[in-house]
Amino acid sequence: MDAPDALVLPDYREQAPAVADRFAKLHQRPVILDVHDLDKRFVTADGETVVALERVSFQAHRREFLCVIGPSGCGKSTLARLIAGLEPCSGGTVLLDGKPVDGPGSDRGMVFQAYTLFPWLTVLKNVMFGLEVSQGMSPSTAEQEARQWLELVGLTKFAASYPHELSGGMKQRVAIARALANRPRILLMDEPFGALDAQTRAQMQSYLLQIWRQVDITIVFITHDLDEAVYLADRVLVLDAHPGRVRELMEIAVPRPRHPHQFLTPTFVAARRHLEELIHPPVEVTTDRLPIRRMTVVDDDVE
Amino acid sequence: MRSSPSPSAFGFRPLAGLAPPQARALWALSFVLPLALWCVVSYVPFVWHPMLRISDPGDVAWLAPGELAARADVERENEAVRARGGQPAVGTRANPVFLPAPHEVARALVTSFTTPPFRADEPWLHQSLWHSITVIFWGFLLSSLVGVPLGILCGALPGMARLTEPFIEFFRYLPAPAFGALAVAVLGIEDAPKIAIIFVGTFFQLVLVIANTTRRIDPALLEAAQTLGARPRHLLLRVVVPGVVTELYTDMRVLLGWAWTYLIVAELIGVSSGITFFINQQAKYRAYDRVFASIIVIGLCGLGTDLALGWLGHQLFPWLKTARRGWFSQALALTRRVSGGARGGRGGGSDSDSDSGNSDGAPEAAAKANQARVA
Numbered sequence: 001m002d003a004p005d006a007l008v009l010p011d012y013r014e015q016a017p018a019v020a021d022r023f024a025k026l027h028q029r030p031v032i033l034d035v036h037d038l039d040k041r042f043v044t045a046d047g048e049t050v051v052a053l054e055r056v057s058f059q060a061h062r063r064e065f066l067c068v069i070g071p072s073g074c075g076k077s078t079l080a081r082l083i084a085g086l087e088p089c090s091g092g093t094v095l096l097d098g099k100p101v102d103g104p105g106s107d108r109g110m111v112f113q114a115y116t117l118f119p120w121l122t123v124l125k126n127v128m129f130g131l132e133v134s135q136g137m138s139p140s141t142a143e144q145e146a147r148q149w150l151e152l153v154g155l156t157k158f159a160a161s162y163p164h165e166l167s168g169g170m171k172q173r174v175a176i177a178r179a180l181a182n183r184p185r186i187l188l189m190d191e192p193f194g195a196l197d198a199q200t201r202a203q204m205q206s207y208l209l210q211i212w213r214q215v216d217i218t219i220v221f222i223t224h225d226l227d228e229a230v231y232l233a234d235r236v237l238v239l240d241a242h243p244g245r246v247r248e249l250m251e252i253a254v255p256r257p258r259h260p261h262q263f264l265t266p267t268f269v270a271a272r273r274h275l276e277e278l279i280h281p282p283v284e285v286t287t288d289r290l291p292i293r294r295m296t297v298v299d300d301d302v303e
Numbered sequence: 304m305r306s307s308p309s310p311s312a313f314g315f316r317p318l319a320g321l322a323p324p325q326a327r328a329l330w331a332l333s334f335v336l337p338l339a340l341w342c343v344v345s346y347v348p349f350v351w352h353p354m355l356r357i358s359d360p361g362d363v364a365w366l367a368p369g370e371l372a373a374r375a376d377v378e379r380e381n382e383a384v385r386a387r388g389g390q391p392a393v394g395t396r397a398n399p400v401f402l403p404a405p406h407e408v409a410r411a412l413v414t415s416f417t418t419p420p421f422r423a424d425e426p427w428l429h430q431s432l433w434h435s436i437t438v439i440f441w442g443f444l445l446s447s448l449v450g451v452p453l454g455i456l457c458g459a460l461p462g463m464a465r466l467t468e469p470f471i472e473f474f475r476y477l478p479a480p481a482f483g484a485l486a487v488a489v490l491g492i493e494d495a496p497k498i499a500i501i502f503v504g505t506f507f508q509l510v511l512v513i514a515n516t517t518r519r520i521d522p523a524l525l526e527a528a529q530t531l532g533a534r535p536r537h538l539l540l541r542v543v544v545p546g547v548v549t550e551l552y553t554d555m556r557v558l559l560g561w562a563w564t565y566l567i568v569a570e571l572i573g574v575s576s577g578i579t580f581f582i583n584q585q586a587k588y589r590a591y592d593r594v595f596a597s598i599i600v601i602g603l604c605g606l607g608t609d610l611a612l613g614w615l616g617h618q619l620f621p622w623l624k625t626a627r628r629g630w631f632s633q634a635l636a637l638t639r640r641v642s643g644g645a646r647g648g649r650g651g652g653s654d655s656d657s658d659s660g661n662s663d664g665a666p667e668a669a670a671k672a673n674q675a676r677v678a
Binding site: 084085086103104105106108109110112114116118119120121129130133134135162163164175178179182188 | 521523524526527528529530531532533534537541542545546548620621622
């Protein structure tokens, strides 16, 4: 099956002792998010019922970095929206710290792919927003608090700027600060770097890992980028499409702290390749000849 | 960032950019062209000039010097006079009295403000104008005070929209002038019924336009606010209202234009007053130069108000993407810089697509007016 010159990779389940140790500790930490038998069905305009998610169950432990990945249409964004409480579920439960989720709340922060900073507020006021409306802080207290969060994401200098004056990466850093300022239990991130160019995205991933190390936060990170998932996650939840079901909850054996140079290590490639096979099962590439006649002159060959 | 297409010479290519100097030139040209047309019709002989200003009536009995007569009539009469061996009438070609030349209107524009009215008990132009402005002010203020909050509520709360919009939809088809007699019966003959007509004319449109604008708020902003712990009250006051306020401001500028339209009707109700009365009086005296002058003054008032409001908008909403910032927001930014973090530079970037870049040029206002009319 493998091409003759393919790399020989270790089993993706093989964990170095340090990594195995880390996972043992992780599993002992309390469960923050408990998703149990979650169903979501939509009724389309034609009256057809579409099953977006079916019996999705998984748990996330305190300070875990969990990535959710799957082919398009597997309902991964829906999953994030259900956990956030932005949409009602059709069945099953979402428990946060053992309490059922009912509607959106400040205990579940969210960063969206589309930039959702309030354009009429300065960067500082954006970060203060949640502190004022959900914690009822006075503006002066909220400002102090917000400045600390801006410092954490390295945007102190831009406190007085408006969102349209920032680059896309900066906007998402502010969005992260804004969500974290509320001290949520978990941070939901719905393809937050999807709209960024490759270089900015790599930078943002590194920022995010730094922030995650410093803050008591559990992250549920939705992505369709396999490299991103392997690079960031402790565990990766793989979903199937139509209907969206849990395919596998996979532990990533790449040691921490992560660094971009790990992208080419055998462990990383093995993990990435396993994900690839789960999401895009190997299929025979069809080699039917297309019914095209030569439309160039005879000697002008490219291959 | 999508690189904006290189500016074509004067922007006459779909979606082409327009450099500021050319934009200014076109702005000026949009006034110069109609004016030039008027000048051509007024000053260049043989373009129209269907009349003859008689300088010497000759032997034509019914003509007097200085009289304005149709050229065709004079020609016919002259034929007859020549046949009898008499002296034909002569004169210079002229336009009808209802189309004064630009310089006459310009003179009238000045004299309307400097010379007393024909009759002592009649108001001056500026008095008439001021009277009209107060009527518009109160009518539009009352209509906005009720209509804007109601419109925002309708836009934000589906239940509220269902409860009020069907009736408003019905009522807005009733022509405001039809309520003239009723308004006079209830409110007397002075300014109150006029204010009421402007209210009726603008209120119902205003509620619907504001509600539609409010519904266009980006739902992602509402969701983001909810995940930050915002309650419904916060969503309305801290997200919906600031989120649509710039659009509402543009709507109000368009609707203010409608108020001027209703003014002309309103001022004919009860005791005729204001600029409408002034114009009608001048027409009675056949002082068409003054009629034109008054109409131009109305236009200048409207244009001036709109430019002033546009400028004010830039000061009020500093988060709008604007090429240049007003002195007021620059001062604000300065105080911010002094009091806190320095303002950062612009993020260069691959993605400046998210903000609803909201300019408030005339084309957008016009488009909006069209849309409102269609809706």
